[in-house]
Every structure is written in structure tokens, then in C-alpha cells.
Amino acid sequence: MTIALCLLSAMVLGVGFVLQQHAAEQAPKAYFLRLRLITDLMRRPRWLLGMGVMGIGQLLSAWAVGHMVLSLYEPLLAMNLIFALALAVPLSGQPLRATEVIGALMLSGGVAALSLAHTVGTDSTSFGSPAAWPAAAAIAAVAYVFIHAGRLRSGQLRATLTGTGTGLVFGISDALTRRVMEIMDTHPFVTLFTSWPVYCLVASSVIGLWLMENSFSAAPLHASLPAITAAEPVAGILLGVVVFGDVVSLSPGMLALQAAGIVALVTGVIMVARAPCLSSLRHMPARSGHPAPPGRYGPEPSRAPAVMAASDGGSRPTHG
Numbered sequence: 001m002t003i004a005l006c007l008l009s010a011m012v013l014g015v016g017f018v019l020q021q022h023a024a025e026q027a028p029k030a031y032f033l034r035l036r037l038i039t040d041l042m043r044r045p046r047w048l049l050g051m052g053v054m055g056i057g058q059l060l061s062a063w064a065v066g067h068m069v070l071s072l073y074e075p076l077l078a079m080n081l082i083f084a085l086a087l088a089v090p091l092s093g094q095p096l097r098a099t100e101v102i103g104a105l106m107l108s109g110g111v112a113a114l115s116l117a118h119t120v121g122t123d124s125t126s127f128g129s130p131a132a133w134p135a136a137a138a139i140a141a142v143a144y145v146f147i148h149a150g151r152l153r154s155g156q157l158r159a160t161l162t163g164t165g166t167g168l169v170f171g172i173s174d175a176l177t178r179r180v181m182e183i184m185d186t187h188p189f190v191t192l193f194t195s196w197p198v199y200c201l202v203a204s205s206v207i208g209l210w211l212m213e214n215s216f217s218a219a220p221l222h223a224s225l226p227a228i229t230a231a232e233p234v235a236g237i238l239l240g241v242v243v244f245g246d247v248v249s250l251s252p253g254m255l256a257l258q259a260a261g262i263v264a265l266v267t268g269v270i271m272v273a274r275a276p277c278l279s280s281l282r283h284m285p286a287r288s289g290h291p292a293p294p295g296r297y298g299p300e301p302s303r304a305p306a307v308m309a310a311s312d313g314g315s316r317p318t319h320g
Contacts, residue, residue, distance in 0.1 A: 003115075006064035006076040012057035014083030017216075017225055018091065019050030024216035032158070033151060033214055041213060065174055066181025069247070070240025074174065074233035075114040078265060081229045081272050082107060088221065094277035103271025106264045113261030132242045136172045139235045143168035147211065150218075159219035163227030166215050169208040170228065171235020175243060176201040226273035230266060 023044040024037075031037035041047040065073045082104050089096055143165040150161030179197040192198045215224035240246040 002064055002067045003076065005060055006068070006073060007079060009057045009060035009064055010077050010080040011083040012053055012060060013077070014080035014085075015087050016050045016052075016054030016057055017080065018084050018087045018221065019046055019053060020213065021050075021216040021221045021225070022091070023047035023050065024213045025220060027217045029154075029217070032218060033147075035210075037213060037217060038210065061174075062177050062181065065178045066185070070174060070178060070236045070244065071246045072115055074171070074236040074240075075111045075261070075265065077174075078107070078229050078233055078269070079111060081225060081269055084221070084225060085272055085275055085278065088275070088277040092277040094275075096277070097275070100272055100275040103268045103275075105268070107268025107272060110261045110263070110265030110268055113257050113264060116257065129245070130243060135242050136175065136239060139168050139172055139238070150215075154218075156219040156223040159215050159223035160227045162211060162215035162218060163224035164231045166208055166211040166224075167228040167231025168235045169204055169211060170232045171237075171239065173201060173204040173208055174232065174236040175239035176204060178240075178244065220278060222273045222275065222278040225278070226269050229269055233265075 020041075023041055023046040026044075027037055027040050031040060061073075061077065064076075085096075085100060085104065088094075146161050146165035146168070150158045150165065153161060176197050180192070180195070180201055183191060183195055183197065212224075212228065215228070218224065237246075
């Protein structure tokens, strides 16, 4: 049941990502890393729908992460890219190619391999400690480096770098969500108001959402979502091991299976992310009541040059 809910949350999140990106990519590029981007998006119905769908997915994923280890939860959540692809096909009008189908199968196979390695491993160890939470601060510092680098770039590179930082922040949020769910399971509800993980979770979730919208606005979905999808499991699994003591399989067979699963997962993400239907979303006409910015969805409007009439060799302008 927990695995089924995790996959359901991945599906809902994938749908929410596509809806939000289609609206965010139409926002002016000058709003990058500015709060004005959010105020602009709040006037777009498609973005609001995507936020609502994503909220449902977050609730489902919060329950799932509270009842499974992060090393199993994170690979399952990476399936959101496949569900995003499934929605992007009808929205863009682009057919699926064999490459995307093979990539989806590889992604699914990688997730299955990582899940199997976790559940059947016999020779394993655990070395996590709650005192290792500073590791989250180190991950946040790495995320800042990626985001700052994205700010200095433009286009797809900006979206990829910002998306990588976003994924790392989301990985921290996943770990904090797991801790908050543990508190709720073992303490009265009022304890949440005096627990630091709750406030850190709110802060990281808001920051992650803001960064995600900025990465979506910088370029088409194929430039940002794969980076988010790949970086989030890295941060989440790392914190699961060093903070929560998630079991690490040590047998040669299980290590080989996990390595193969990671390679298949990353390769599948890249193959799926290069689908034309994900890059074609930006060419869809705006339906939110906001006209597309000039030069992005149509030709630049003609600009008539200002005419200055002057007499006596141009020394005196004409008034009127």
C-alpha cells in the first residue's frame, strides 16, 4: 500500500509539474529569482491548477515518506518524469518516439533494481545518527552554488543549474518531512509547534517551490525537470543514510545491482527528458488570458521610427 501511494504521488506530482511549467515558461525572463514571478503566476489559471494538483501529490508523498526509508522512497518518486511525459504528449501534440519508450523502460528498470536491492539485501550495515543533521546544511550550500551559477547563465543552462539546486533543496525537504512524520507518530500534535524540523520544513518547501518555478520559467521542461528528478534522490538518500541510519547493502551482488540501477535510472531520465513533447510545451498558445511576450510566440511587432521634421537644415524641430 505504501509503495502504491508513493507511485500515485509521483503521478500526481508529474501532472502538476507539467501544468506549472507551461504557465511559468510564459512569464517574462526578467522575473528570474524575483518574487514578482510568483505574483505573475498567481494570475494564471493553469499554474493555479498545477499548484493544486501538486499539493495533493505532496500530501500523498508526505504520508509515504513517513512510512518508508528514503533510499526506497526517492527512486519511486523519480517516476514522476514518466507521468510528466505521459501528460506532455497530448498537450504538445508530439508523438512518442522509440527513444522515449526505451528510456521510460530503463528508468522503471532502474527504480525496480534499486527497490529490489533494498528489500532483499542480507549483508548490510547502518551508521546514521540524528546528530548528522549538519549534512543538510552542507547540501544546502551546494544547492546555493548551483543556483548562483544558474543566475549567471541563461536559457537551458540556467534552467538545468537552477533545477539541480532545486532538487537538492527538495531532497532536504523529504528528509525533514520524514522527521516531522516521526514526531507526529510518537508525540502529541501540539509538539509540532515547538519542534525545529517543522519550521525548517516550511522554509525549505517554500524556497524549493520558488526555485522550481524559476527553473521552469527559464527554459522548456526538458531542461529543468530531469535535473530536479536526478538531484532530489541524491540528497534524500544521502540524508537517509547519514541521519536516519537507512540500511546500506554491502554484498557484492547487491552493490552491483544498485550500481546498475543507478546507471539505468540516470540514463532513462536523460532519454525521457529529451522527448520533443517536453520541449514543445513552450510553443503552445497561452490560455491563461495573458498574451504571449513579443518575440517568443510570434513575430516582433513592427516599430515605426520616430520622424523628426526640421527646417533650416534640421536646426529647429517641428511642433504639433
